[in-house]
Amino acid sequence: MLIESNQNAKYKHxxxxxxxxxREKAGEFLVEGxxxxxxxxxxxxxxxxxxxxxxxxxxxxxxxxxxxTIKAGLFDKLASTQSPQPVxxxxxxxxxxxxxxxxxxxxxxxxxxxxxxxxxxxxxxxxFDGIILGDGCVDIYNDKAIRATQGAIFKLPMERENxxxxxxxxxxxxxRVLGTSLAQATPLSGVSASGKLAFILGNEGSGVSKELLGLxxxxxxxxxxxxxxxxxxxxxxxxxMYNFRQ
Amino acid sequence: MLIESNQNAKYKHxxxxxxxxxREKAGEFLVEGxxxxxxxxxxxxxxxxxxxxxxxxxxxxxxxxxxxTIKAGLFDKLASTQSPQPVxxxxxxxxxxxxxxxxxxxxxxxxxxxxxxxxxxxxxxxxFDGIILGDGCVDIYNDKAIRATQGAIFKLPMERENxxxxxxxxxxxxxRVLGTSLAQATPLSGVSASGKLAFILGNEGSGVSKELLGLxxxxxxxxxxxxxxxxxxxxxxxxxMYNFRQ
Numbered sequence: 068m069l070i071e072s073n074q075n076a077k078y079k080h081x082x083x084x085x086x087x088x089x090r091e092k093a094g095e096f097l098v099e100g101x102x103x104x105x106x107x108x109x110x111x112x113x114x115x116x117x118x119x120x121x122x123x124x125x126x127x128x129x130x131x132x133x134x135x136t137i138k139a140g141l142f143d144k145l146a147s148t149q150s151p152q153p154v155x156x157x158x159x160x161x162x163x164x165x166x167x168x169x170x171x172x173x174x175x176x177x178x179x180x181x182x183x184x185x186x187x188x189x190x191x192x193x194x195f196d197g198i199i200l201g202d203g204c205v206d207i208y209n210d211k212a213i214r215a216t217q218g219a220i221f222k223l224p225m226e227r228e229n230x231x232x233x234x235x236x237x238x239x240x241x242x243r244v245l246g247t248s249l250a251q252a253t254p255l256s257g258v259s260a261s262g263k264l265a266f267i268l269g270n271e272g273s274g275v276s277k278e279l280l281g282l283x284x285x286x287x288x289x290x291x292x293x294x295x296x297x298x299x300x301x302x303x304x305x306x307x308m309y310n311f312r313q
Numbered sequence: 314m315l316i317e318s319n320q321n322a323k324y325k326h327x328x329x330x331x332x333x334x335x336r337e338k339a340g341e342f343l344v345e346g347x348x349x350x351x352x353x354x355x356x357x358x359x360x361x362x363x364x365x366x367x368x369x370x371x372x373x374x375x376x377x378x379x380x381x382t383i384k385a386g387l388f389d390k391l392a393s394t395q396s397p398q399p400v401x402x403x404x405x406x407x408x409x410x411x412x413x414x415x416x417x418x419x420x421x422x423x424x425x426x427x428x429x430x431x432x433x434x435x436x437x438x439x440x441f442d443g444i445i446l447g448d449g450c451v452d453i454y455n456d457k458a459i460r461a462t463q464g465a466i467f468k469l470p471m472e473r474e475n476x477x478x479x480x481x482x483x484x485x486x487x488x489r490v491l492g493t494s495l496a497q498a499t500p501l502s503g504v505s506a507s508g509k510l511a512f513i514l515g516n517e518g519s520g521v522s523k524e525l526l527g528l529x530x531x532x533x534x535x536x537x538x539x540x541x542x543x544x545x546x547x548x549x550x551x552x553x554m555y556n557f558r559q
Contacts, residue, residue: 181427185545192537192544219541290558291438295465298438298551299431305548306555312536 184215430461
């Protein structure tokens with residue numbers, strides 16, 4: 068049955084999923100576009116599929132869950148991009164637990180959803196075992212963050228934990244925890260990649276908090292020209308992860 | 314004198330600079346925020362400074378060029394961000410010529426302004442001598458691109474050139490030109506960083522064009538997990554540039 072009204076109960080529910088508080092209440096989030104929907108299907112995360120009335124349906128979608136067809140105008144209003152692909156899905160929230168701790172990324176108050184999503188994508192690419200999301204990080208179910216992960220949100224184990232508790236816990240388990248800082252730091256190329264290793268990336272404006280830097284086993288900086296003050300945090304993190312790749 | 318009307322001739326001119334065709338006609342572009350305006354001043358790129366009526370002026374700005382104060386509502390409409398800092402500047406276009414050719418980045422149809430700006434920032438950070446912007450690249454004077462450069466747009470030599478002409482020209486000058494590709498490629502960690510070196514990054518969707526890959530002295534790929542299909546292009550480029558840093 069075609070959903071034609073913005074007063075339809077399902078449609079109203081989906082529209083609410085664009086806001087963080089409603090996502091958390093429902094335990095659901097939206098993904099957009101064929102690639103992300105297929106990733107969600109292959110990871111069993113789907114509860115419903117939403118297609119625009121004019122979409123040519125991919126057979127793969129039909130088996131994955133209930134399909135709702137909606138008017139183009141309503142679909143486009145629900146989508147977060149300007150020229151959306153004609154398929155979306157509602158997914159269950161639920162991060163997979165971090166198993167191995169050979170390589171971990173710790174995030175301290177990363178605010179930009181694009182940076183967060185890109186870091187998740189790079190962490191998956193470079194074989195990291197997981198990400199610990201500290202306090203103050205932007206919501207990973209934000210549409211921009213999900214889009215930037217390019218599907219890695221379904222592949223990479225992630226947990227939320229206060230980093231001032233996570234760091235000593237990891238250290239007790241034999242993980243060397245490194246900060247990123249320009250002061251009292253070792254150049255990346257001089258840091259040994261052996262053993263269990265975690266490193267912290269900090270907020271886009273203020274970097275890793277002083278409190279957390281006080282808990283680390285050392286700090287890393289990325290060698291660069293002095294007249295450039297800093298790198299984008301998703302760039303810095305990815306360069307470090309490539310160098311520590313598994 | 315306070316500019317209070319959106320019919321003011323100067324204001325109308327500035328508003329037009331938000332569009333590429335008018336920027337090119339005028340040979341001018343806008344930068345926003347204290348950091349970028351100061352970078353523009355220190356590189357002599359400023360023609361006019363625009364401040365919001367409620368701004369507390371930095372003395373540094375006064376000496377740099379004529380200052381125009383405008384109504385808050387007009388300023389916010391001119392700005393491209395939602396909560397703009399209260400200062401902007403009109404800058405002269407003009408890229409500095411590439412001098413040395415020990416390390417060059419060649420860009421083939423990079424479409425996302427954030428990616429372009431981030432690559433410029435990373436190229437400056439890792440000591441690259443310049444960027445050659447091939448056909449089909451997004452405008453570097455786009456506000457998102459400028460913001461992502463964090464000022465590096467004023468620091469890094471850049472030239473526009475058709476890459477199918479640039480590659481043989483560089484090769485004749487003793488520069489090894491590498492493509493980026495998953496096929497017939499050497500892992501990044503296996504590529505020698507000695508000698509003069511340039512590498513090509515391609516379009517976000519389609520990668521480096523086949524025609525250009527046919528001209529290179531070899532191709533690089535970045536070692537990563539197989540289940541992740543690709544990296545963001547600004548990440549890939551920055552990881553490579555770090556490894557080839559000067």
